[in-house]
Amino acid sequence: MHELSIVMSILDIAQKQANKAQAQAVEEIELEIGELTGIEKMSFDFAWKQAIRGSILENVELKIIRPLGIGKCMDCDEVFEMKQIFDACPICKSPFVAIKSGKELRVKSLVVT
Ligand SMILES: [Zn+2]
Numbered sequence: 001m002h003e004l005s006i007v008m009s010i011l012d013i014a015q016k017q018a019n020k021a022q023a024q025a026v027e028e029i030e031l032e033i034g035e036l037t038g039i040e041k042m043s044f045d046f047a048w049k050q051a052i053r054g055s056i057l058e059n060v061e062l063k064i065i066r067p068l069g070i071g072k073c074m075d076c077d078e079v080f081e082m083k084q085i086f087d088a089c090p091i092c093k094s095p096f097v098a099i100k101s102g103k104e105l106r107v108k109s110l111v112v113t
Contacts, residue, residue, distance in 0.1 A: 018110075085099070
């Protein structure tokens with residue numbers, strides 16, 4: 001499952017950061033998951049709950065920021081909101097779109113104790 005491997009890599013990052021800071025636990029974690037990453041909130045939550053059990057993230061407060069998908073048409077320069085990664089320009093129907101936001105997938109911040 002896609003979401004589970006993502007959660008596992010987040011867990012790995014958190015573990016390394018906590019080790020570096022010699023922390024006992026992670027209090028808060030803030031993730032940035034763009035709307036165009038294809039990550040489903042429900043399957044992410046499911047994978048998350050399973051993966052953090054017994055880990056350093058067990059009692060963490062999880063915050064998720066979901067940047068909207070924003071694309072800029074390479075033909076007419078229209079800037080528009082994208083729902084899917086292959087959305088065409090709504091004005092000229094061009095399929096050539098530069099994605100400006102929505103593909104973010106990272107740990108934005110981490111608070112350890
Ligand atoms: Zn266009």
